[in-house]
Amino acid sequence: MGLLTSLRDSISRVTDGLFAADEPKRIGIYGPPNAGKTTLANRIARDWTGDAVGPESHIPHETRRARRKENVEIERNGRKVTIDIVDTPGVTTKVDYKEFLDHDMDKEDAVRRSREATEGVAEAMHWLREDVDGVIYVLDSTTDPFTQVNTMLIGIIESQDLPALILANKTDLPESDVQQIANAFPQHETIPLSALEGENMDEVYTKIAEYFG
Amino acid sequence: MPGAAPDVDGGDDPADDGVRIDMISGARMEGLTSMEKIRLILDGVREGNIVILEEGLSPDEESKLIEVTMTEISPDDFTGIEIETYPKPDSGSQSFLDRLMGRESTQKLTVIGPANRIETLHKDENLISTLVSRK
Numbered sequence: 403m404g405l406l407t408s409l410r411d412s413i414s415r416v417t418d419g420l421f422a423a424d425e426p427k428r429i430g431i432y433g434p435p436n437a438g439k440t441t442l443a444n445r446i447a448r449d450w451t452g453d454a455v456g457p458e459s460h461i462p463h464e465t466r467r468a469r470r471k472e473n474v475e476i477e478r479n480g481r482k483v484t485i486d487i488v489d490t491p492g493v494t495t496k497v498d499y500k501e502f503l504d505h506d507m508d509k510e511d512a513v514r515r516s517r518e519a520t521e522g523v524a525e526a527m528h529w530l531r532e533d534v535d536g537v538i539y540v541l542d543s544t545t546d547p548f549t550q551v552n553t554m555l556i557g558i559i560e561s562q563d564l565p566a567l568i569l570a571n572k573t574d575l576p577e578s579d580v581q582q583i584a585n586a587f588p589q590h591e592t593i594p595l596s597a598l599e600g601e602n603m604d605e606v607y608t609k610i611a612e613y614f615g
Numbered sequence: 616m617p618g619a620a621p622d623v624d625g626g627d628d629p630a631d632d633g634v635r636i637d638m639i640s641g642a643r644m645e646g647l648t649s650m651e652k653i654r655l656i657l658d659g660v661r662e663g664n665i666v667i668l669e670e671g672l673s674p675d676e677e678s679k680l681i682e683v684t685m686t687e688i689s690p691d692d693f694t695g696i697e698i699e700t701y702p703k704p705d706s707g708s709q710s711f712l713d714r715l716m717g718r719e720s721t722q723k724l725t726v727i728g729p730a731n732r733i734e735t736l737h738k739d740e741n742l743i744s745t746l747v748s749r750k
């Protein structure tokens with residue numbers, strides 16, 4: 403990106419911010435498959451609107467379309483933040499329908515699910531480049547965070563200058579290791595939580611207000 | 616296509632006996648557009664080759680690579696890619712002026728291969744260990 407393009411983008415961001423100060427910020431919930439993105443999206447939506455965003459499942463790629471929950475108002479320390487939550491499909495560089503056969507699916511269903519999953523990942527990448535104002539990056543704290551998808555996505559988010567909150571999910575599980583996530587991405591603050599059990603959601607909401615307000 | 620890797624012909628395909636590795640220099644990638652780079656990579660990978668980029672891709676190009684890869688996955692034919700690079704160094708090492716001028720450093724050795732032939736055994740900040748299988 404050259405100087406003029408950078409300046410134009412910077413000016414555009416500032417003017418957009420001025421004229422759209424009251425517009426809800428679109429916050430994309432990103433991360434690898436099965437990190438608990440939809441569980442978190444549902445937790446936030448239920449806590450502040452009473453509705454859910456979408457179905458949760460232990461089968462990878464349950465979310466195969468980006469789903470938006472609009473006008474979620476979060477109040478923190480006398481401050482009100484309005485966001486649109488965008489729950490995105492888990493990002494990966496590979497999808498093999500055979501992996502779904504292990505989850506009691508026949509070949510036809512597995513192939514359809516894999517095709518929808520690939521479309522969903524492509525859509526999620528497009529949203530990230532074009533349509534989100536901030537990112538909540540969800541990681542499963544029981545798994546190794548040093549994966550290429552995590553490295554690339556964090557790099558893409560940083561290159562777009564998007565505010566990003568890293569959440570170490572699944573702290574209710576005994577294998578949870580929040581520190582290894584903090585070590586993998588030392589340039590970002592890591593917030594531990596269990597979206598399933600609702601643990602540490604107070605801090606998550608405080609950080610959402612701080613990062614995206 | 617400007618940056619296409621040359622075909623290796625001449626009778627039996629040598630890739631039948633082993634794994635072909637294309638090591639692409641930064642100079643070769645320099646004049647290519649984002650889509651030309653992505654095509655160069657994916658065309659090689661879809662033929663079963665391992666592609667090593669001396670200088671890697673920009674974050675935006677990596678994003679597009681994922682997107683295009685997803686559109687090309689098809690059952691029993693192509694299941695996607697495995698890609699490995701070292702984590703990006705601390706962004707503090709890049710000056711504000713560099714970023715303002717678009718001089719984003721993308722210099723990171725990158726290995727890309729077919730998902731069904733390359734498996735990462737270990738990865739940390741300083742070491743990437745992968746297992747490459749034959750067809």
